[in-house]
Amino acid sequence: MEAVLSIKNLTKHFGRIKAxxxxxxxxxxxxxxxxxxxxxxxxxxxxxxxxxxxxxxAGEFSWFGEPPTHExxxxxxxxxxxxxxxxxxxxxxxxELNAMIKQCPVENIPKVLELxxxxxxxxxxxxxYSLGMKQRLAIASALLNDPTVxxxxxxxxxxxxxxIAEIRELIKKIAANGKTIILAxxxxxxxxxxxxxxxxxxRGNLVHIGPxxxxxxxEETVEVSADVENLNELLLAFAxxxxxxxxxxxxxxxxxxxxxxxxxxxxxxxxxxxASHLFTKKKTLEKQFIEILASS
Amino acid sequence: MNMLxxxxxxxxxxxxxxxxxxxxxxxxLTLGLGAASGMEFLKWLARTFEDFGTKLNINRIPLxxxxxxxxxxxxxxxxxKIVLAVLxxxxxxxxxxxxxxxQNVIDGLSRAxxxxxxxxxxxxxxxxSVIMIFVxxxxxxxxxxxxxxxxxxxxxxxxxxxxxxxxxxxxxxxxMLGILIQRAGLTIIILLLFxxxxxxxxxxxxxxTPALIxxxxxxxxxxxxxxxFPRYAFQExxxxxxxxxxAIVVAWTVIFNYVAYLKLKRAxx
Numbered sequence: 001m002e003a004v005l006s007i008k009n010l011t012k013h014f015g016r017i018k019a020x021x022x023x024x025x026x027x028x029x030x031x032x033x034x035x036x037x038x039x040x041x042x043x044x045x046x047x048x049x050x051x052x053x054x055x056x057x058a059g060e061f062s063w064f065g066e067p068p069t070h071e072x073x074x075x076x077x078x079x080x081x082x083x084x085x086x087x088x089x090x091x092x093x094x095x096e097l098n099a100m101i102k103q104c105p106v107e108n109i110p111k112v113l114e115l116x117x118x119x120x121x122x123x124x125x126x127x128x129y130s131l132g133m134k135q136r137l138a139i140a141s142a143l144l145n146d147p148t149v150x151x152x153x154x155x156x157x158x159x160x161x162x163x164i165a166e167i168r169e170l171i172k173k174i175a176a177n178g179k180t181i182i183l184a185x186x187x188x189x190x191x192x193x194x195x196x197x198x199x200x201x202x203r204g205n206l207v208h209i210g211p212x213x214x215x216x217x218x219e220e221t222v223e224v225s226a227d228v229e230n231l232n233e234l235l236l237a238f239a240x241x242x243x244x245x246x247x248x249x250x251x252x253x254x255x256x257x258x259x260x261x262x263x264x265x266x267x268x269x270x271x272x273x274x275a276s277h278l279f280t281k282k283k284t285l286e287k288q289f290i291e292i293l294a295s296s
Numbered sequence: 297m298n299m300l301x302x303x304x305x306x307x308x309x310x311x312x313x314x315x316x317x318x319x320x321x322x323x324x325l326t327l328g329l330g331a332a333s334g335m336e337f338l339k340w341l342a343r344t345f346e347d348f349g350t351k352l353n354i355n356r357i358p359l360x361x362x363x364x365x366x367x368x369x370x371x372x373x374x375x376x377k378i379v380l381a382v383l384x385x386x387x388x389x390x391x392x393x394x395x396x397x398x399q400n401v402i403d404g405l406s407r408a409x410x411x412x413x414x415x416x417x418x419x420x421x422x423x424x425s426v427i428m429i430f431v432x433x434x435x436x437x438x439x440x441x442x443x444x445x446x447x448x449x450x451x452x453x454x455x456x457x458x459x460x461x462x463x464x465x466x467x468x469x470x471x472m473l474g475i476l477i478q479r480a481g482l483t484i485i486i487l488l489l490f491x492x493x494x495x496x497x498x499x500x501x502x503x504x505t506p507a508l509i510x511x512x513x514x515x516x517x518x519x520x521x522x523x524x525f526p527r528y529a530f531q532e533x534x535x536x537x538x539x540x541x542x543a544i545v546v547a548w549t550v551i552f553n554y555v556a557y558l559k560l561k562r563a564x565x
Contacts, residue, residue: 074404
């Protein structure tokens with residue numbers, strides 16, 4: 001697949017602080033790429049360098065296989081940190097200004113305003129908008145030039161649960177159109193729900209990169225309960241059992257490599273036992289993230 | 297991007313900004329009223345003289361006669377350039393306080409293009425001032441001159457390019473200060489104090505190497521067009537532009553804009 005973004009040894013020092021240290025990674029077309037990391041891990045600095053507002057100390061990167069120029073930035077929609085607009089201009093006029101900068105037709109404006117559901121407030125001054133509306137206007141502005149790549153940095157920061165859900169739906173809608181999305185966030189649940197790939201940064205270093213789908217792989221835990229006395233012994237007799245815990249009236253069975261819940265189900269059924277509760281628990285991104293940070 | 301498009305971008309930011317219209321409006325209003333009220337000033341002067349028992353024939357002072365009108369108006373209008381400079385400072389420091397410079401660059405404007413859009417606004421405001429003073433001079437000169445002779449009307453019009461240069465250089469200075477300091481209040485204070493600080497320095501320099509004095513930036517800008525009024529007290533004035541002074545002001549203009557460019561290019565925004 002074609003690499004949309006390729007970063008080689010990108011480094012940024014602020015005095016003695018190494019904000020980003022020798023970062024190399026690739027984002028391919030169609031990926032929804034999550035950038036994870038605690039606050040101050042270098043996510044925003046990295047995105048700032050990619051968007052030309054922070055000058056790298058060393059290293060290089062390319063967009064679509066070409067060295068970065070301001071012309072290329074016009075084809076990338078980006079919201080870094082907070083939404084930024086002229087407070088005294090209306091939403092409509094702010095977008096008109098952005099259309100002039102990106103050199104794209106103003107006819108795109110009604111479409112993106114409709115998408116983020118701001119059409120009714122478009123003639124109000126930006127400073128009268130709520131935080132959620134500001135975030136949505138920022139996404140509208142990022143989508144203005146119909147970009148093939150979208151960069152979102154903490155798009156749900158400071159939003160209420162409704163707002164978070166709205167933005168998440170919006171991201172899914174955009175991703176469904178085949179756009180490549182780079183999403184920086186520390187809301188892991190969010191990343192697991194929308195991303196295909198993710199990278200983890202810690203104090204400016206890349207400590208992990210891989211597909212989100214891999215997170216659930218490896219050992220499984222199965223929650224079982226059944227109306228029999230000797231369930232504990234039966235489970236111990238199962239060849240796939242690695243260890244058992246009893247919690248809230250059900251058994252948590254940690255499976256050996258290669259065994260799945262259906263194998264356990266079949267085993268119990270063969271013994272004449274029907275499970276009343278059988279639930280496969282995959283490892284969450286949150287758990288994996290904490291493990292990655294702890295081990296690095 | 298072409299120049300017109302860049303200028304349009306900067307004007308788009310400014311034309312919905314109330315402060316822009318208030319300051320800009322006050323500037324052009326004061327410019328117009330001030331330039332047109334010279335006769336009122338002379339009448340006041342005559343009344344004052346009369347109180348002291350001296351008769352002053354104001355018709356003997358050709359304030360608005362061609363070609364005197366050009367230099368008189370241009371010199372007075374030059375005093376108001378501070379107002380325009382404050383407008384430029386607000387326009388550029390806003391881009392830092394609202395962080396819109398950062399967003400402009402993210403959206404695909406190069407840093408050089410951003411600066412260029414501001415420089416073009418400086419050119420435009422300078423040009424409008426020149427045109428306005430030219431029109432006022434033409435009207436008042438036609439009204440008050442005893443006779444209209446072509447060669448008198450075109451005498452001294454070389455002060456117009458000099459006036460443009462004076463404005464543009466000072467606005468470039470204001471733009472550079474704004475980009476270096478990034479805060480409106482502090483920038484305006486420094487902009488206002490700078491000529492005073494410089495004159496203190498030049499007073500000291502005067503004791504040692506007076507030859508250096510014409511090279512100081514504020515001095516070169518403020519003295520590019522000489523003070524015309526002593527000529528009505530029968531004193532000799534410099535009624536032409538020195539090429540050396542022009543060269544110094546042009547050099548400062550280039551330096552101001554280049555420093556602004558370097559700062560913008562190197563900064564993390």
